[in-house]
Amino acid sequence: MRRILILGGGVGGTLTANLLVKRLRARIDRGEVEVMVVDATGDHVYQPGFMYIAMGGERAANLTRPERSLLDRRVTLLVGEVAAVDERRRVVTLVDGLPIGYDQLVLATGSRIVPEAIEHFDTEAHHFYTAEAAAELREALDRFDGGRIVIGIAGMPYKCPPAPLEVAFLIEAELRDRGIRERTTIDYCSPIGRAFTIESVSEMATPILAEKGIELHTFFNVESIDPWRKVVESLEGEALPYDLLILVPPHKGQQFLIESGLAPAPGGWLPTDRATLQVGGRTDVYALGDATDLPLSKAGSTAHFEAPVVTERIVAAIEGRAVDHARGDYLGRVMCFFEIGDGKGTLLQFDYDHPPRPPKPNRLWHVGKIVFNKTYWHTVPKGRV
Amino acid sequence: MTETALAITRTIDARGSFCPGPLMELIRAIREGAVGDVIAVQSSDKGSRTDIPMWIEKAGHRLVALETRDGYDEIVVEKRR
Numbered sequence: 090m091r092r093i094l095i096l097g098g099g100v101g102g103t104l105t106a107n108l109l110v111k112r113l114r115a116r117i118d119r120g121e122v123e124v125m126v127v128d129a130t131g132d133h134v135y136q137p138g139f140m141y142i143a144m145g146g147e148r149a150a151n152l153t154r155p156e157r158s159l160l161d162r163r164v165t166l167l168v169g170e171v172a173a174v175d176e177r178r179r180v181v182t183l184v185d186g187l188p189i190g191y192d193q194l195v196l197a198t199g200s201r202i203v204p205e206a207i208e209h210f211d212t213e214a215h216h217f218y219t220a221e222a223a224a225e226l227r228e229a230l231d232r233f234d235g236g237r238i239v240i241g242i243a244g245m246p247y248k249c250p251p252a253p254l255e256v257a258f259l260i261e262a263e264l265r266d267r268g269i270r271e272r273t274t275i276d277y278c279s280p281i282g283r284a285f286t287i288e289s290v291s292e293m294a295t296p297i298l299a300e301k302g303i304e305l306h307t308f309f310n311v312e313s314i315d316p317w318r319k320v321v322e323s324l325e326g327e328a329l330p331y332d333l334l335i336l337v338p339p340h341k342g343q344q345f346l347i348e349s350g351l352a353p354a355p356g357g358w359l360p361t362d363r364a365t366l367q368v369g370g371r372t373d374v375y376a377l378g379d380a381t382d383l384p385l386s387k388a389g390s391t392a393h394f395e396a397p398v399v400t401e402r403i404v405a406a407i408e409g410r411a412v413d414h415a416r417g418d419y420l421g422r423v424m425c426f427f428e429i430g431d432g433k434g435t436l437l438q439f440d441y442d443h444p445p446r447p448p449k450p451n452r453l454w455h456v457g458k459i460v461f462n463k464t465y466w467h468t469v470p471k472g473r474v
Numbered sequence: 475m476t477e478t479a480l481a482i483t484r485t486i487d488a489r490g491s492f493c494p495g496p497l498m499e500l501i502r503a504i505r506e507g508a509v510g511d512v513i514a515v516q517s518s519d520k521g522s523r524t525d526i527p528m529w530i531e532k533a534g535h536r537l538v539a540l541e542t543r544d545g546y547d548e549i550v551v552e553k554r555r
Binding site: 245280281282286307308310324325326384 | 491492493494495497498501504505524525528529532533534555
């Protein structure tokens with residue numbers, strides 16, 4: 090029996106497991122292959138929904154389902170936290186000491202937020218990267234009655250790159266609706282020399298920021314928060330006073346990947362081949378989703394398009410044949426919706442060689458995002474789209 | 475002593491990394507370094523030739539050198555504050 094071990098039950102891990110079953114069903118039924126998912130919580134969380142808790146309308150309960158309910162019944166699910174990977178012996182050990190051997194390993198371990206990396210972040214800054222934090226931000230917005238809002242990014246890379254811009258646009262629209270826009274200033278802080286990493290998206294977003302009266306501060310890398318003066322300071326020497334501070338927290342990869350020698354410190358992002366998705370040249374270890382060091386959006390969409398690549402490569406190895414490069418090479422494809430506010434959105438579609446050309450914002454793409462969010466459970470994890 | 479004769483304290487090889495990777499690597503090194511450190515960042519991303527010098531100016535450090543080597547640029551910066 091050969092075991093394909095997948096660490097992580099997010100978009101990448103769940104979809105890969107289900108696609109492997111589709112391709113290897115007969116071998117699994119004959120007991121030749123086992124597909125196993127190890128997940129720390131056993132719950133699958135639709136993280137793109139967090140932003141909508143903060144922006145109103147969404148409830149945390151709608152964003153979580155048991156991982157078991159999303160996996161094909163042929164997939165073995167083991168709930169437990171990983172402590173270490175021993176690649177020489179091909180064994181993963183859980184925190185409770187359970188060893189699990191593997192023939193092929195898929196690291197779909199995501200990213201984690203580390204707000205504690207910045208002093209006073211926890212008490213001063215709001216964010217929307219957990220359901221709880223997003224609900225607290227919603228309450229803070231409800232209490233807000235005008236003043237200075239600062240929105241920024243406290244570390245790169247981070248999950249869902251358009252999210253802070255979307256939040257800025259949505260908050261601006263909300264404040265207008267509530268009649269308190271006139272007595273509010275909004276500052277948007279970008280760590281790099283423009284509004285967004287991808288130039289074409291930056292070119293789209295910068296005039297919208299100006300049109301909405303949101304002041305853009307470039308090269309603003311958050312260095313410290315002064316809770317007494319209510320000021321956020323940048324490494325570059327800029328200081329912005331705030332009444333409401335919203336910051337994307339710093340992100341890292343999983344600590345056990347660093348300790349197991351698979352990913353370098355301090356970031357913990359796995360060195361991943363941009364086409365094969367193999368980790369550090371290993372032919373039996375793959376990475377997808379947020380866990381990689383690829384220069385792409387950390388987003389469910391990335392994992393969604395990577396999962397078929399990992400699947401094809403593992404299936405080819407099991408079937409003892411050459412990889413079909415049409416299915417087994419990742420071209421960097423990503424697709425995501427982008428909220429602009431006032432019921433409008435746009436779409437970012439790109440790959441390694443083709444930057445996005447976002448269409449003019451309209452209602453269609455906003456509705457598209459809402460429909461995608463609602464139908465996610467029946468489509469993406471099950472490999473139906 | 476010429477400008478480029480300053481002893482390089484640390485070299486970051488960010489070749490193969492795409493924008494904003496090289497800039498973010500430099501920012502990390504600046505954060506970890508001491509005033510007076512001279513940091514060289516090597517980048518094969520063409521955007522670094524403009525992004526990094528712009529950041530150096532905004533952040534109040536000093537651009538010591540910008541040289542094109544074999545398929546990559548080396549940008550040398552002195553941490554000033």
